Amino acid sequence: MQIMHTTDITLTINEQTHTLAVKPNDTLLEVVRDYLDLTGSKEGCGEGVCGSCTVLLDGHPVRACLTLALEADGSDVTTVEGLADGDTLSVLQQSFIDHGAVQCGFCTPGMLMSARALLNDNPSPDREAVRKSLSGNICRCTGYAKIVDAVEHAARPESGCPDCHNGETGGDHD
């Protein structure tokens, strides 16, 4: 049982601000999962390869397993738990369900966050852009086809996604 020095940091996670005493080696993933019980973000590899821990840090996708909590001090963090509005799913989440893009679901939170980041940056991505943007997220179940379908669909005007297609609202970061 080692006593380690802690530092107070402030994180705004899914629009709630927290002041947390973190150890210097705590990762952002450990903070959201262990300190805040936001266990939607997953640890699949612990070395930044599988993408299951992807969260948005000030709107940009990062590997939470490779991001030190201290680095994130003062930042806005969005995890998978922050995508829905209460019980109302986002268009992207609903599209994953409707297109059969979810199987075991372990990679799903990371996939959703990478897709969210893409749509924030590029509200009208073509299929190739979707494939490129999700290439840092490993899925062992689906063969990816239905995940790409789901993201493509969410980006179409008829999907009703307020943050997609032609940047009507510009997404949730600048």
Added chain:
Amino acid sequence: MTDYTLIGKRMPRVDSRAKVMGKARYTADLKLPGMLVGKILRSPHAHAKIVNIDTSRARALPGVKAVVTGADTEGVKWGVFAYTRDQQFIQTEKVRYIGDEVAGVAAVDEETALAALDLIEVEYEVLPAVFDPMTAMTTDAEPIHAEFPNNINIHVNIDTGSVDENFANAYYIREDTFTAPEESYFHGEPYAVAARFDYDDCLEIWMPNGGPHMKSKPLSNAFKIPLHKVKVKKITIGGAFGGRSEICPADYICALLAKKTGSPVKIVFTREENTIATRQGHAMITTHKTGVDKEGRVLARETTCYMDGGAYSSTGPIATSVPFLSMEQAYRMGSVRYNGYRIYTNKPIRGMIRVHGRGFACGLDTQLDMIAEHLGIDPVEMRLRNSRQPGEFTSTGSRVCSCAMDETIKKASAAAGWSEKFGKLPPFHGIGIGTNSVQTGFPMGIRGGSQSFIKFNEDGEATVMSGVVDNGQGNENMLVQIAAEELGLLPEDIHLVSADTETTSSDPGSYSQVSTFVGGHAVKNAAARCRKKLFDVAAKILKTDSDKLTAKNRMIYVTDDPEKSVSIKKTVRVALLNFTSVNAEGGYWPRVDMKREWVSNPYGQMCEAFSFGTTVIEVKVDPDTGQVTVLNAVACQDVGKALNPLVLEGQFEGSVAMGGQGGMLTEYHDWREGRCLNPTMLEYKVPLVCDMPEITDIIVESVYPENPMGPYGAKEAGMSIAMSAAQAYAGAVSNAIGVYMDSFPLTPDKIVAAIREKGQA
């Protein structure tokens, strides 16, 4: 054709909502009051005697709550079969691979647990180790298990007779050897287990599993406690692919630590541990000798397969059989002699991956292509001349009823433009075809059948209990879909209680592609009985006969006069007020030959239904780098009846990725002296989305109204694609470079070497 409300429809899965919200709880997400962190000390040696273990320094470390070694165990050995019990959960005398379990620690946090592992002093006497099966079988190789001479763990011999005389009558005979190395699952979720003993001395345990009842029995044996005291609990599971079916030593160690400390304990594997200390796919060396007539029809075949089994038996007898069985189901073979050997080595334990023994990797399809070329026959035609037909018996005596093998071959090749492309593509472009067949529910003895219980609640909704587990493939949705269809309810009216040994009856688990065929069937039967009870009550309310009623959309109505109706809710309430039960149970046991045994009697009805799949792949190869680009994939499978095409397509696509793209191009393990050099996701190359081709899915149904076999005629979805995709990839690359490849997977170095060798020739 029956007009179903839900069956056959593209129904989004009921479990998806929790998963997209991040609310689905996996084992590593569990947090119980007072929970300790467990860690496992593993052998650094491939083969060594344990001379002494000193845990005193570890125990003295502040924050350490318990240290366990083999001395704390009952010494029980695990084995899938009575004759393969060769693995202790914590080793007492010797270790047999790098990663073997030596001790366990429970501490207040991860840092302390890891520090404690470093303080356990183990004195080993290193023994000679053996890392390849052919060396392991030689007489001077160090025995890994004293009771198994020449390190031969399992020998399966099948001989249908007349093999030599049919070879004598063959027009053309060839013999080829194919090799394939080990591969791993790389499930999304690394293995994890959480355990506690409750106030009643019952073990409560959570872990990813391929069937909770497959876990509870060995735990009951190991702790010598009654089965009802082992409660394997429901938890979301992040993929299985065959790698979660057996008891894992970590399950036992975690429970033992919980028992010693009186606190809940959780062990979460690192990615490396998930690779090394769960299971891997067998490495295989397979020789096929095949004799055909002038038209390419197989008259005789002799297959010999050496499988690197690693340190323990695991599912050995099954693993040694299935590679052959999958091929004998897919193709008529004439007379057959098969010798399969599973051999112990000082490497991690091999079990099933997708199905047992990398059946798809043993090269039989490639050899068919070679023979076809020699005889001037198109590969598609070659398959049609040898493909399994409905009503036939396999070489080992299984009757094949539902079978649309030919249709899958024809539809897949047509959709891929085979006749326009084969032999007509530009240089270094190629097209290949693979076919395969898998079992749906083989003989599993006492746990071969599934039972379900359904109760109606007084609000008209129903609770369905089933032992079927969902590893991610969509089994929960399948059960809800079937129950809602049969009961005339909406999916949201079904509350599913599943995969929990305390509340659900025995079930084979998601093993041998059996969940829909057996578990779904049990729910269908229970629901039909429950509906009958409701109809008996409704018939009195509607003043008609119960066989004239239909249930749909929460209503029961007279089939020929739909205006006459009563709600299911009211019917349930009337039943209860009249002291009438509206609960029912149902079960299903597949009609298999229970005398069939993997080693002692490998003949008889293997399972009730077989799925058949064909994959066609088109590639281009860069001749300078050996890089393969997959241009097109067509996946076509006879699934019996497609219960939910949306889910089935996902299974097909995942199968192309793991079985073909990964299995035949990039996935394999490297070794040095028994140490796996690529156990992490950084070094082991699983397919990414940017690697994958677009996939065309074609679902073929083969429902025979007089004999629907599985529920509504369903068999299984996807495994025949995983199996056939690998061979289609191999065929396409071989076609592109003009060399038949016999060493899998087809990595760039091998492809460049083959091109160069051909150029020099």
